[in-house]
Amino acid sequence: QSVLTQPPSVSGAPGQRVTISCTGSKSNIGAPYDVHWYQHLPGTAPKVLIYNNINRPSGVSDRFSGSKSDTSASLAISGLQAEDEADYYCQSYDSSLDAWVFGGGTKLTVL
Amino acid sequence: EIQLLQSGGGLVQPGGSLRLSCVGSGFTFGNFAMSWVRQAPGKGLEWVSTLTAIDPTAHFADSVKGRFSVSRDNSRNTLYLQMNSLRVGDTAVYYCAKRRASVAGDFDSWGQGTLVTVSS
Numbered sequence: 001q002s003v004l005t006q007p008p009s010v011s012g013a014p015g016q017r018v019t020i021s022c023t024g025s026k027s028n029i030g031a032p033y034d035v036h037w038y039q040h041l042p043g044t045a046p047k048v049l050i051y052n053n054i055n056r057p058s059g060v061s062d063r064f065s066g067s068k069s070d071t072s073a074s075l076a077i078s079g080l081q082a083e084d085e086a087d088y089y090c091q092s093y094d095s096s097l098d099a100w101v102f103g104g105g106t107k108l109t110v111l
Numbered sequence: 112e113i114q115l116l117q118s119g120g121g122l123v124q125p126g127g128s129l130r131l132s133c134v135g136s137g138f139t140f141g142n143f144a145m146s147w148v149r150q151a152p153g154k155g156l157e158w159v160s161t162l163t164a165i166d167p168t169a170h171f172a173d174s175v176k177g178r179f180s181v182s183r184d185n186s187r188n189t190l191y192l193q194m195n196s197l198r199v200g201d202t203a204v205y206y207c208a209k210r211r212a213s214v215a216g217d218f219d220s221w222g223q224g225t226l227v228t229v230s231s
Contacts (some may be wrong), residue, residue: 091218
C-alpha cells in the first residue's frame with residue numbers, strides 16, 4: 001500500500017488528453033511538500049517530467065503538465081503519442097515517515 | 112552533462128552482503144544529497160536511502176533500516192550502499208539518484224541501474 005495513491009492504469013487514443021491523479025495526505029502533499037512526476041520505460045532509468053508541482057525540465061515536451069491542490073496532484077498528457085506508453089510515478093516527501101515516497105505507479109496505454 | 116555510473120550488484124545468497132557504488136560526474140558531487148531507489152520485479156519504485164551533502168545525515172526506508180548503510184566519498188565523487196543481511200525481498204534493480212537542492216526536491220538525475228538478486 002503506497003503512501004501516495006495513483007490509478008493502476010489509464011488509456012487513451014493518439015491525440016487525446018489523459019490525466020493521472022496522485023492522492024496523498026497532510027503529512028506529504030498537503031504539508032505542503034512539492035510533488036514530482038517521473039516517466040519510466042522498461043529497461044531504462046526513470047526520467048523526471050515535472051518537478052515542484054508544475055515545472056518542466058529542459059527538453060521535456062510541453063504536452064506534459066502538472067498541477068497540485070490541497071492533498072492531491074495531477075499529471076496531464078495532451079496530444080497522446082505512442083511513445084508516451086510507459087509507467088508514470090508521482091513522488092513527494094513525507095514528514096511523518098521522514099521518507100521520500102512514491103505513488104504505486106500508473107501504466108499508460110496508448111490505444 | 113550529469114552522469115551517474117553504477118557498479119556492483121549481482122547474485123547473493125539470503126543473509127549475504129553486497130556493496131553498490133555510484134560515481135557522479137558533470138556536477139559538484141559534494142554539494143548534493145544522493146539517494147538510492149529500487150524497483151523489485153513487477154513492482155513500483157521504492158525509495159531506499161538518502162544521504163545529505165553537508166552534514167551528512169543518512170535516512171532509510173523502514174524496509175532496510177538496520178541492514179543497509181550508506182556513505183559517500185566526495186573526493187572520489189562516489190556514493191556507496193552497503194547491503195547486509197540480504198533477503199529475497201531485496202531483489203530489485205537499484206538506482207542511484209541525485210536530488211535537487213531542497214529537502215523535498217526531485218531526483219533529477221539517475222544512474223543506469225544495477226540488478227541485485229538474492230536467491231539460494
